[in-house]
Amino acid sequence: MLGHVGPNELRLELVSRFPNGPVEIDGGLHWSVTGLYESVLAGLTEAATRAPNLASIGIDSWAVDYGLLSGGELLGEPFHYRDGRTERGVAAAHAKVPFEELYAQNGLQFLAFNSLYQFAADGDELNRADSALLIPDLLAYWLTGARVTESTNASTTGLLTVNGEWNDALMSRLGLPRALFAPLVSPGTTIGTLLPPLAELTGLSSRVPVTAVGSHDTASAVVGIPMTTGNAAYISCGTWGLVGLELDAPVLTNASREANFTNEGGVDGRVRFLHNVMGLWLLSESVRTWERESGTPIDLPALLSQAAAVTGPVPVFDANDARLMAPGDMPARIAELLRETNQSVPLSQAEFTRSIVESLADAFAHAVETASRLAGTTVSVIHIVGGGSLNTLLCQLTADRAELPVLAGPVEATAIGNVLVQARAVGLLDGDLESLRALVAASFEPVRFEPRSRS
Numbered sequence: 001m002l003g004h005v006g007p008n009e010l011r012l013e014l015v016s017r018f019p020n021g022p023v024e025i026d027g028g029l030h031w032s033v034t035g036l037y038e039s040v041l042a043g044l045t046e047a048a049t050r051a052p053n054l055a056s057i058g059i060d061s062w063a064v065d066y067g068l069l070s071g072g073e074l075l076g077e078p079f080h081y082r083d084g085r086t087e088r089g090v091a092a093a094h095a096k097v098p099f100e101e102l103y104a105q106n107g108l109q110f111l112a113f114n115s116l117y118q119f120a121a122d123g124d125e126l127n128r129a130d131s132a133l134l135i136p137d138l139l140a141y142w143l144t145g146a147r148v149t150e151s152t153n154a155s156t157t158g159l160l161t162v163n164g165e166w167n168d169a170l171m172s173r174l175g176l177p178r179a180l181f182a183p184l185v186s187p188g189t190t191i192g193t194l195l196p197p198l199a200e201l202t203g204l205s206s207r208v209p210v211t212a213v214g215s216h217d218t219a220s221a222v223v224g225i226p227m228t229t230g231n232a233a234y235i236s237c238g239t240w241g242l243v244g245l246e247l248d249a250p251v252l253t254n255a256s257r258e259a260n261f262t263n264e265g266g267v268d269g270r271v272r273f274l275h276n277v278m279g280l281w282l283l284s285e286s287v288r289t290w291e292r293e294s295g296t297p298i299d300l301p302a303l304l305s306q307a308a309a310v311t312g313p314v315p316v317f318d319a320n321d322a323r324l325m326a327p328g329d330m331p332a333r334i335a336e337l338l339r340e341t342n343q344s345v346p347l348s349q350a351e352f353t354r355s356i357v358e359s360l361a362d363a364f365a366h367a368v369e370t371a372s373r374l375a376g377t378t379v380s381v382i383h384i385v386g387g388g389s390l391n392t393l394l395c396q397l398t399a400d401r402a403e404l405p406v407l408a409g410p411v412e413a414t415a416i417g418n419v420l421v422q423a424r425a426v427g428l429l430d431g432d433l434e435s436l437r438a439l440v441a442a443s444f445e446p447v448r449f450e451p452r453s454r455s
């Protein structure tokens with residue numbers, strides 16, 4: 001994405017889009033980060049032709065996953081967080097440090113894929129490595145030669161203290177070598193400049209800085225939400241639905257731990273107090289299964305409008321159930337959850353889709369309510385950003401179930417948050433997150449969904 005940014009301008013231009021998904025290597029689920037890097041270089045090459053005076057480059061991606069390196073060489077394609085190996089990592093880590101204590105130290109919701117559990121599952125592979133870099137940091141390293149760890153994404157490793165420092169004592173109790181981890185940098189820091197051979201390859205200047213942004217995609221998305229009140233909740237909805245509040249300080253109470261709420265690091269030292277809900281993954285994985293079974297592609301917008309036309313009650317399942325995490329036959333797993341709760345399994349794809357969207361909306365509304373209770377705040381509006389903001393059925397059902405207005409958009413909040421932090425770092429903008437968000441609100445008008453009364 002190219003961002004065109006100034007005090008009165010905020011515009012995105014799509015330069016190149018490439019697919020990304022799990023690849024199976026030796027029976028494990030991985031990412032082809034080397035393939036992603038090739039695509040990044042191709043995208044930068046195209047960007048150079050469209051914006052010869054590019055001011056900065058910023059990288060964000062999904063959280064928690066990392067590449068292991070030795071002597072600067074990648075030891076293998078990074079594991080995908082949905083790989084089943086994390087189970088043994090959880091057992092190994094909790095044997096050393098119980099979850100209650102981990103929560104007090106890092107404030108993170110239990111998710112079996114948090115990086116610390118992945119490190120615990122790496123075993124011997126970790127002994128061969130001298131460096132571990134999260135995905136955006138790995139790409140930044142390849143572009144600049146500089147090894148850093150951006151702080152918002154580092155917060156998802158579980159290895160930071162709630163004050164945002166590397167937790168040396170915790171690493172030592174978990175048996176993780178401290179030397180694996182590169183120095184922390186905050187969003188807005190210059191990581192380095194493009195290596196000369198890459199400048200030549202892409203046609204960009206070797207003076208272009210690579211600037212740290214909220215390199216955790218959700219951290220960038222939260223920057224890009226046009227929140228204009230302190231009483232707003234947000235849902236960053238793509239593969240995942242990240243549902244919560246922006247706070248100034250973490251909530252580390254027993255109630256918060258029991259509700260499995262996370263305190264992730266945000267840009268400008270803010271706290272992202274949120275819960276991971278399974279998100280559109282449930283729908284995309286169901287569609288993939290139906291397409292595989294029938295051999296014909298599914299028209300998703302048509303399916304969603306059929307789902308919107310379904311009348312009468314549809315069954316609702318727990319969208320947070322951990323059995324829905326791994327790739328596979330999602331409709332069969334959902335059917336199992338419905339049978340377990342003595343509900344009938346929908347017969348048509350339209351009804352099934354409606355059941356998925358209702359269940360997501362139910363989980364979203366519940367998470368908003370829980371977040372506000374745990375943080376002791378009142379919520380008067382919910383923002384939905386990301387791909388889910390285009391799903392009008394999901395937005396309306398969330399408004400209905402939460403009994404609150406929903407403001408939908410922008411769809412590209414993550415890219416917007418990314419470029420805003422860069423623009424501020426290189427002096428094209430100034431101000432706090434509120435003033436950056438005012439620019440978002442002025443540039444991308446959200447679509448409003450009023451709650452419908454349930455009679």
Ligand code: LRH
Binds near residue numbers: 081218238240276
């Ligand atoms: C969303 C996301 C989310 C993480 C998950 C691994 O893309 O970064 O915030 O929990 O992926």
